[in-house]
Amino acid sequence: MRLRDKVALVTGAASGMGAATARLFAREGARVMVADLLEEEGRAVAREIAGAGGTARFQRLDVADEGQWEAAIAALLAEWGRLDVLVNNAGISGSATNDLYDTALWDRIMAVNARGVFLGVKHGVAAMRRTGGGSIVNLSSISGNVGQKRIHCAYNASKGAVRILTKSVAVQEGEAGIRVNSVHPGLMPPMRTSGATADPAVRAKMLEHVPLGRAGEAEEVARAVLFLASDESSYITGAELHVDGGYLAC
Ligand SMILES: NC(=O)c1ccc[n+]([C@@H]2O[C@H](COP(=O)([O-])OP(=O)(O)OC[C@H]3O[C@@H](n4cnc5c(N)ncnc54)[C@H](O)[C@@H]3O)[C@@H](O)[C@H]2O)c1
Structure with missing residues (x-):
């Protein structure tokens, strides 16, 4: 088991890649906090993990809210005493709007995708320092490396922020034994909040730029996250792992 005896917190774990990651982590021996805004779906993921013999608990968490981060980390430490892995x-997506310069949407996307990761890092680092280190994996995107059509620029800006925030914290926390890396998925199953990028015609056009010629699957991202979370990547920090079928190589 690649995460035996580790304690992990995964945000956005009620669906998609977060749920796939939480399930995989539990199969690899981790105790997993399934954190999300969506209570029903999040509790179902935690129940499913427990039903398969794993250990998980649901925590309601709005990642943009610092008070809720404090409560989530406190609950995790009270239950399991340590935090080894934070994902x-x-x-949220930037493709469900026709107004690519909507200011309110800029604020919302930056609050969840950028501030949410900053707050996670802030409180995750503090918890990991208590036990001598850990691994943080931040979900960026190919959108953090290049611009795209039909997507509010806040999505690209937020994912670019995640990319460089990751490197900054990796440099600052190396001495504390905390590794920090980013994962950059490419064309994946649409997000709950996707608009244009869920349109089959738009997806077909995007596929033309994917050397492997197909969309990725949530489990393929989860496996990359697992590698960076586990001790197998013990000398990797500040890195970005593209899980994009070669999109960024073009
Ligand atoms: N699907 C893609 O094509 C794709 C590609 C590249 C990167 N990504 C990134 O990967 C991550 C996961 O995406 P996904 O495809 O699994 O999407 P998804 O919509 O299936 O899952 C996202 C989860 O985050 C939760 N969430 C949203 N706002 C939240 C908040 N404020 N606090 C807590 N939870 C919140 C949602 O409830 C949902 O369960 C995202 O960061 C996304 O930007 C997705």
């Missing part, structure tokens, strides 16, 4: 996965 900042929660996010």
